Amino acid sequence: LGRRINAAVSNLNREPNLDEKAFDAMIKEICSALLSADVNVRLVKNLRKSIQSAVNFKDLPPNTTSNGKKRMIQQAVFEHLVQLVDPHAEPYKPKKGRSNVIMMVGLQGAGKTTTCTKLARYYAARGFKACLVCADTFRAGAYDQLKQNATKAKIPYYGSLTQTDPAVVAAEGVGRFKKEKFEVIIVDTSGRHKQEADLFQEMIFVQNAIKPDQTIMVLDGTIGQAAEAQSAAFKATADFGALIITKTDGGAAGGGAIAAAAATHTPIIFLGTGEHLADLERFDARSFISKLLGYGDMSGLIEQIQTLTRESAGMKETQKHLSEGIFTIRDMKEQITNIMKMGPLSKIGSMIPGMSGLMQGMSDEDGTEKLKRMVYIFDSMTAKELDSDGKILISQPSRMVRIACGSGTSVREVEELLTQHKVMASVAKNMGQQKKNMAKANSML
Ligand code: GDP
Ligand code: MG
CATH class of the missing domain: 1.20.120.140 (SRP54, nucleotide-binding domain)
Structure with a gap:
């Protein structure tokens, strides 16, 4: 797009x-x-x-x-x-020292159960006492799935294998966790394949039984045009106050998310970006749209870097590479080290495709720390690795371990850096291709 x-x-x-x-x-x-x-x-x-x-x-x-x-x-x-x-409506923010009850709604397969655990983990990592309640008594195995996720994430959970009334299970779970002074209580509900009357009836019963502080609709980001009608139908019944769009990692075009937010005047608060429990990103309207439009604008960034580092030999090489659609790890290193000279990070991070997500919600200080650690990683690479497209690292994990040890970082961080690099390299390749096409078109004129 x-x-x-x-x-x-x-x-x-x-x-x-x-x-x-x-x-x-x-x-x-x-x-x-x-x-x-x-x-x-x-x-x-x-x-x-x-x-x-x-x-x-x-x-x-x-x-x-x-x-x-x-x-x-x-x-x-x-x-x-x-x-x-950006509907300019402030989403509910859980407060510490009290019980915040969050209810999740959405169709079957939208990603509710997965997202519940991601969200609990997100709040737990920020010092909230978080827990999960399974009020999906419709689907066999729903409780097991939640249990497994919760156990993996070390989040306390509640559910029942015998009680078939979701409103009763929800009320029991919420009641118990409130007594135990849990701060974020996330209630997973069932979905159906379609927006059936039964599903909506059940949502209302559960909502009335637990009186959530916030209801969140989980919407599959890959459903495209159907997003508007689906979110509007849920809004009319369960009146949710926030949206979470899942499966944004699958190359979904993103128009569905825009339509859902616009049709329901409801803020999107998070994006699901993968199947792992850590794959949850805070939503930021500007960076979402710039990614959608492909304005994670390399050319703008390059322009800015050019004016700052005209003398740098390394940047010249990078620019030459970029015009050819090549982007090595060394090119990434040049860009990151130059960015660090430019500050403020919050502005600049959002200009690099793939970086905006990495730095989202971070203070400039945290962002700088993150970039510093990336530089430590670059510094632990061999020349051969730096001049590569990253494949030799991905295919030889022992190299990643060596780099992580040498740089005092973790293998996860090395992997993360390589993922960023892949995103940036694919943008560079597209730019190179575009330039070539243009040159070809011009020469034919
Ligand atoms: P529910 O029926 O709404 O509870 O949906 P589930 O949580 O069971 O998820 C349905 C499927 O979608 C599972 O296979 C999940 O792993 C997958 N899923 C959920 N969120 C994401 C996401 O953000 N990205 C990807 N790629 N898959 C997801
Ligand atoms: Mg589920």
Whole structure:
């Protein structure tokens, strides 16, 4: 999607006199790219109107450059999409020293049970006394699944193999944990394959029985256009106050998440980014949209680095590599060390694809610490490793262990760095390909 939008905007460059016709054609292309990313038709129509009024050619100073217009259009698309996923409603925040009851709702397979445990773990890691209650008496094995996850995450849990009324189990579990002064009590509920009357009835019974402080809808991020209707139907019944979008790791286009947030005027609070219990990311509207648009903008970053490090020989090499679509670990090292000279991290981190997630919710201090540890890891690599695409490390775990020991970090951190590198390298490759295509197209003219 990002590539298509960027390409549409780039095409403007070839228009010597950027006129309204070219502008309209570009907006059309952007809209069709958004539609193919599952952003729904009505939202795209609104976006179109909003860009057209934000970028009014007649009101622009006559000397506005084509680049200046390009930037305005990109900015308008970006801001509009950010507005859609940012409903300006504050989600409930659990408070320490009291019981916060959180109820999860959503269709079967959306990721509720997995996300419950992720969330409990998230709060436990932040000093909350957290626990889980299984109120899914509908699906056989639901309690076992929750037990297994909870045990893995060392989170206390409650459930019943004999009680079939979910409202009763929920009330029992919540009652017990409240007495034991648990601070975050997360209640997993059952789903159905479809939005059936039974499911909604059950949700209301459970909600009335436990009076949750927050109800969260868990929505499968891969369902695309269906997200709007599904979230709206749940909202009408269970009136949730927050959304968690799961399976965002599978290359889902992201339009579904936008539609759900926009249709229900409800904030997205977390993204599920994988099957592991640690795969939960705080949601940030700006970084979500910049990733969606592919604006985790390498070119912007490179520009900024260029002005700061014109003299650095290493950066020259990196730029040459980038223009060829190559991105070695050494290139990553050059970028990270340069970023550290640039600060403030919160701004800059979000400009690198794959880095925004890494630094999300971190203070500048924590972010700097993280980057420092990455540099220790780079410093423990051999020249051969640095100049590689990372595969020799991934295929030889003993190298990772050696690097982790040498740098005083952990294998997990080395792995994480390699994952970041992979993301950055794939962006670089796309950029290289785009440049090649452009050169080819130009030479054919
Ligand atoms: P529930 O029926 O809503 O409770 O859904 P589950 O928690 O049982 O999850 C259904 C499936 O989705 C399981 O195989 C999970 O491992 C998987 N899943 C949940 N969240 C994510 C996620 O963020 N990413 C990926 N890739 N898989 C997920
Ligand atoms: Mg479940």
